[in-house]
Amino acid sequence: MLIPAALSDFVSLIFPRTCLACVEPLARGEDHICTSCRAQLPYTDYHKLPEPENPLARRFWGKLPVRHALSYLRFLRHGRVQRLLHQLKYQGQSEVGLVLGRWYGAELSSYGLAADFDLIVPVPLHWKKLAKRGFNQADSFAEGLSTGLVVPWRAHALRRTEHTASQTRKTRTERWLNVATVFEVAEPAAVIGQRILLVDDVLTTGATLEACAIVLLAAGCAEVSVATIACADR
Numbered sequence: 001m002l003i004p005a006a007l008s009d010f011v012s013l014i015f016p017r018t019c020l021a022c023v024e025p026l027a028r029g030e031d032h033i034c035t036s037c038r039a040q041l042p043y044t045d046y047h048k049l050p051e052p053e054n055p056l057a058r059r060f061w062g063k064l065p066v067r068h069a070l071s072y073l074r075f076l077r078h079g080r081v082q083r084l085l086h087q088l089k090y091q092g093q094s095e096v097g098l099v100l101g102r103w104y105g106a107e108l109s110s111y112g113l114a115a116d117f118d119l120i121v122p123v124p125l126h127w128k129k130l131a132k133r134g135f136n137q138a139d140s141f142a143e144g145l146s147t148g149l150v151v152p153w154r155a156h157a158l159r160r161t162e163h164t165a166s167q168t169r170k171t172r173t174e175r176w177l178n179v180a181t182v183f184e185v186a187e188p189a190a191v192i193g194q195r196i197l198l199v200d201d202v203l204t205t206g207a208t209l210e211a212c213a214i215v216l217l218a219a220g221c222a223e224v225s226v227a228t229i230a231c232a233d234r
């Protein structure tokens with residue numbers, strides 16, 4: 001049922017809807033993120049670059065064959081992107097992932113990339129963490145991308161087998177060892193022969209995505225591409 005605009009305005013008066021990036025009130029018709037923030041988000045536009053010029057693609061060179069290395073936004077501290085990711089991860093605002101996924105999926109689709117993916121697979125959380133947080137932040141981005149790209153997604157294709165310790169205060173090698181053995185393919189029949197778009201909320205070192213991609217390739221998927229909401233510069 002469509003809510004009449006007058007009623008929607010009345011509800012907004014009692015429960016003000018605010019932009020998840022800047023906390024200013026949203027205007028009618030704005031979808032979780034205001035028009036001003038949407039115009040000013042630090043888009044990477046990596047999908048518009050040829051592979052040798054894509055800095056994210058270069059980070060996987062020599063480690064992993066990646067078809068497309070994509071990230072919607074650049075991760076900048078103390079700005080809109082950090083606020084959005086915080087809302088998503090710690091405030092339970094899964095709408096952040098859904099909205100950004102839809103927008104990014106539509107953008108990638110307009111560049112013809114939808115044809116390069118058969119299946120979207122989110123990086124899984126350990127079930128203990130999932131139980132504590134109630135949702136996997138990568139799932140909402142996968143679901144949004146699925147809508148925008150019109151490509152199916154599967155929440156449980158991958159599984160985390162161990163509870164990883166916090167990644168902070170670890171060297172790159174320690175982080176790698178920490179994640180390298182903790183993923184397995186839970187649904188082998190679903191990934192075999194598929195061109196998979198592996199997604200996560202944020203890319204820092206890339207070790208988590210690498211570890212997931214390795215098990216997917218070992219399970220016989222045709223190729224792996226990666227996409228995150230944001231990626232940190234090194």
Ligand SMILES: [Zn+2]
Nearest residue numbers: 019022034037
């Ligand atoms: Zn805003």
